[in-house]
Amino acid sequence: MLLKVEDVTKRFGGLVAVDSVSFEIKEGEAFGIVGPNGSGKTTLYNMISGVYQPDSGRIIFDGRDITDLPAHARAPLGIGRTFQIPRPFPSATVRENVAVGAMFGRAQADVKEAMEISDYYIELVGLSEQANKAAGTLTPLEKRLMELARALAMKPRLLLLDEVMAGMNPKDIGNIIELLQKVRQEEKIAVVAMVEHLMHAITKFAERVMVMHQGRKLLEGPTMEVLNDERVIEVYLGKKIREGAEGAEGHRT
Amino acid sequence: MGFWEQLASNLVFGILLGSVYGLATMGLSLIFGVLRIVNVGHGAFLMIGAYAAFWLFTLFGLSPIASIFMALAVGLALGFITFYSVIKRLIGAPELSTLLATFGIGLFIEELAKLVWGPDYRGYSWDTPYISLGISAISFSKIYALLASIVIAFLLFMWFKKTKLGMAVRAVVEDKEGAMVCGIDVTRIYALSFALGIALTVASGVLITLFVPVGINPYMGGEYTLKAFVIAVLGGLTSPWGAFYAGFIFGLLENGSYTLLGLIPDVEPFSLTRFIAFTTLLIILLIKPTGLLGGEEM
Amino acid sequence: MRGVHTLLIIYAILLIVGLTVPGMWQPVAFLMFYVALGQAFNIFLGLTGYVDFGYVAFLALGSYGMAIAMDSLYQTGLGAAILPIGLLLAALMSIMLSLAVGAVALRLRGAYFAIATIGVNEGFRYLIEGARLWGGSEGIIITGAMRKIFGREMANFISTMVADVLVFGIGLLAALTTYVIIHKRMGYALMAIREDEDAARVMGINVTKYKIMAFITSAFFAGLIGASAWTLKMTYVFPSDVFLITYTVEAIVIVMLGGAGTLLGPVVGGITYGLLKYYLSVILPGFQLLILAPLLVAIVVAFPEGIVGYLKERVRGTRFEGYIL
Structure with missing residues (x-):
């Protein structure tokens, strides 16, 4: 269990x-x-x-x-989670946001690895085009996807x-x-x-x-x-x- | 005077002064409770009240008790000006912004006071009869300060409980979105609460002058900012009533420890009580960050 | 790495101007103090988004550390070794204070932390004066001690030259430290804390740990600046001088003006502020705070990203991207 x-x-x-x-x-x-x-x-x-x-x-x-x-x-x-009202780190890029998940979640990746993990999950949720945008500028829907990628990057x-x-x-x-x-x-x-x-x-x-x-x-x-x-x-x-x-x-x- | 007489007389003094501390901190807690803004420039507004009392007394012979009304008016005006010129623009901004802005506003007021009134220490003496409490004589002026604080606190309490506007403020504190839906103009409530908080602070500055006869100068506020923070945290930070009670506790603590520190040879008890204010704050934050008297909201 | 290049170029220009143009060393040193102060404070305010209103206490304890070392060791014959010992003691004392304050207050949120720090400098000043610590309100004068240790000429040279070079080096070291932190996991952790502390926590970030790390690092540099820019330069320490809130305000203004959390911000902010202060002290002597305070409010309201923060946004996507960090 x-x-x-x-x-x-x-x-x-x-x-x-x-x-x-x-x-x-x-x-x-x-x-x-x-x-x-x-x-x-x-x-x-x-x-x-x-x-x-x-x-x-x-x-x-x-x-x-x-x-x-x-x-x-x-x-x-x-244990990874998303929030009911998405809580991105708004001025950081999508890539950085997701990388934070990889660094401090179960993955415990270093910065370089974290960026690779980040790219993988960003692509998986279909946000590759937004990867270098500040997370605060995303649409509400994109924010949800980003949070999902961030939680997944925690492994x-x-x-x-x-x-x-x-x-x-x-x-x-x-x-x-x-x-x-x-x-x-x-x-x-x-x-x-x-x-x-x-x-x-x-x-x-x-x-x-x-x-x-x-x-x-x-x-x-x-x-x-x-x-x-x-x-x-x-x-x-x-x-x-x-x-x-x-x-x-x-x-x- | 023996030690016990000294202690008892200092404790009485502590209660009287504590009432003014409490009133001063109510303003701080009201602003934090409603707007979630810590007014780091608190002491500067208190200083304005002290000068108001000084000038009204010196120039027009107005008694400090009458000056309270003037101070409340000045405070409301100052509060509205500050709110609409700066604070309003920072609603929803990161906490750091409001901390820095109120800090800057406080400094600006202090420097302006220095420019206009000069850096000298000023004071006045309002002759009132003394009352003997057996152990020591207490000036009536200080008893008036106690009464004035209690009356103002009580009126504020009634205003919150009984008036429509007061209830609107409480509604905003409890549920901002809900209050908006009910047609309450939240920005106006913020403005009013901020101005009211400042008015209370300025009024308490008037009363402080009854305790520090020659301590009026542009930088006198810093000490009270620190004390107000200790008291606010003691009282739960968001509750003006908690702050009022906590004012008494702090007054007792401060003046009691002053007497005790006087027993230690080769130290300056006056400086040390200020150190104690700061360490008390750290200790309270360590034990119970939400305040010792509980986080009871309005 | 390009961001570091820009930084090093600015430092090199300052150094060259100071050393080669006659009479420019003192003005450059004056600016370098503010740059270093900004760099040190930026590691805390800029990287965590927390404000310490009692920051000057770290500089003050640092200056006491150096003064105590000089004052109590000058008869031991340790000679020039007292200088590094003094720096070490300065750093140690600042770190101890930051640990004491940080361990209590950094477990708390921004507003509570700010409240807890507002009395630190005054509290300490009154402790020193009240308990007659380290000379009480009379302070420590080490002019004589320095002459005994280094000789008259060398002591003068330390005050007029070595102290400034030290400040210059400390500022540079603080900037490089900032650069390293930003690019490590710690930098990402601090970014997350600054942006959304609750979310950061759930992402697995030990927020208290990282805040304390930034706080200690910042205090460490502040202590060294206090020891060099004040004690070695002035050769005395008075509690009424070194606990002045003005220095905290200056540090805040420099960081906010330049751009909180940016690498170049404190350099740009420090130089801009230094020049501003110089001209202000000519026009309005004694009333710098009268200008500084509304300036701070104006920056916070209208220009919260600061000069470098603003430029960083403007060059995003152009070929200058990366030079401004």
């Missing part, structure tokens, strides 16, 4: 953002986390990547308890993607999913994709999904089974669709 999240809880003041959630991710697995805004998904990511420490519970990565490890010590173990064993497909058209989404399947197979990376909507994309990508609702794990299991479960449709999808266009659009794309 690559990642074991055991009964973690995180509170902010009186609000329980994540309420005793447990789940496991196998090596090289494609895993989806689904849940509406505010369901605790991002907080969960922040605890796995070390931005927050959980109030209780444990996080085990590759057999090692990393609950108390600071963020910067987790990346070299092989992670666990890749946590936060809404990486948001704002993409179906063709782009198809390409991204293909790319993710490729790196999963070639580099044995477990990829976790977290989405608010885009159910269709998740069914295409993930083998297993976990549904979160109000800080709790609602359900976990094989993708189709879970997404067709009555409770999920009722509590999450159903409600969303009835609420209006937002959820419907998520379903359509």
Whole structure:
């Protein structure tokens, strides 16, 4: 088992953002986390990547308890992530941005190697033409791709993607999913994709999904089974669709 | 006077002075709480208040308590000018920009004061009766300072809780985007909060003169910038109320340690208390960076 | 490497002008002090994006280090060896202070760090005066000690020439150090920290470690500058002189004016500032800060990238790219 999240809880003041959630991710697995805004998904990511420490519970990565490890010590173990709102190093070039991932992630490359790794992943995500542009000048979509390249350049064993497909058209989404399947197979990376909507994309990508609702794990299991479960449709999808266009659009794309 | 009498009298002095420290720091915390800007030039604005008290008293015989109103007006004006000429342009800029800009503004005000009023130390004496507390006599002026600080802090508190504008400020602090959606002009709230913060600082400068009778000079503010930082960090940095309480704590700490340092032979306790302000700051930051009294926001 | 060439050419021109044109050595030395100060401070402010309002304390401790070495060793017969010992002590004292401040404050974010540093110089000054350390407010005068160690003529030569050459060398060394850092992993780590500290952390960068490394390096050079440009040149150290906030302001203005984080910025900023200050002190003696302060505000508001930062953007993609770094 690559990642074991055991009964973690995180509170902010009186609000329980994540309420005793447990789940496991196998090596090289494609895993989806689904849940509406505010369901605790991002907080969960922040605890796995070390931005927050959980109030209780444990996080085990590759057999090692990393609950108390600071963020910067987790990346070299092989945890890479992207952010919901992309966070490039804006005045540095795309190439430099991605190279930083290679230098300080699991790859621990020197500057020269890092540049080579950077070029490889920039090409993989299709940003070669933008390589020497300042990352701050990229379009939002390009920033997402750059973040993906940066996370991949870390040579992670666990890749946590936060809404990486948001704002993409179906063709782009198809390409991204293909790319993710490729790196999963070639580099044995477990990829976790977290989405608010885009159910269709998740069914295409993930083998297993976990549904979160109000800080709790609602359900976990094989993708189709879970997404067709009555409770999920009722509590999450159903409600969303009835609420209006937002959820419907998520379903359509 | 024996040691214990000395200590007790210094502690009383500490509480009185601490109230003014608290008021001075409220301005700093208000600005940080709302705009997330550390006003490094804090002390310069306080110095303006001290000069205002001095000139109003010397030229017109105006009592420092009456000068507070003038100081508040001057402070509001200064605050709005500073905001619209500089600070507004730096909203959303890297933190470094606002730190350097407020630092530069503070220096500029100091140098301007030196140019206009000269570098000399000035002072005035407002004769008020003394009240005997058994251990020592305390001038009424200092008690007025305490009362004035408490009244201003209370009025500010009520303004935040009861008025529409005050609530708008709190809304901006809690959720900027949300406040925008609700039709609150965030820039205006920033301007108002900044000006209000400066006004409080200038007003506290008036009250400081009741404690340092001959200490008014263009560079007097630096000391209070440092103290305000210690107090702000002690009080949680974003909370004006935390800052007000912390002012008392710091006043006690400073004047208590002054008495204790006086026991050590061959040192200058006055210089050392200033060193203590700085080390206290480092120690607080080491123990609990978000402030000892908790990060309770407005 | 072309960026270094530009740097070396500017240094060479300064050196040649100073040595060959009669009467120019002192003006060049005057500029070199500001260039060196900028180079040293740039390693911290420029590379991390953090500001240390108490930076002058490092120069001050450095100047004390040299003064203490001279004052306490002049009777030992160590002779000229006291000079390197003094430099070593200067560097050591600055590094110790940077470790103490950095270990506490650099774990914190920008604003908290800045707050923590604002009292460092005053705090130290009051400690020295209050606890009567190192001569207290009377300071240390080493004019006599230097004459005993080196003889009258050599002591004069050290004050008027060697001290300046040392500052020149320290400035150059600081610039080369900056160049090396920028091109190593450390440079990339600092860039990431400057741009987005949280993201940097998640990318695996030990932000505290790299900030402290930059801080110590910067303090090291500051200490050496204090020892050479102040103690050796003036032959005395007074706490009321060496803890002046003016020097911190000057360092900030030089770095920001030239372009924070650039290799050539401190050179351009230092020379520009030095010339500006020289003419200002003629026109408005005693009121340099009155001009400096609004200048700093203006740079921050209207020209935050500085001269070299601006030029660097302009030459991007032209054949001059790489010469300006």
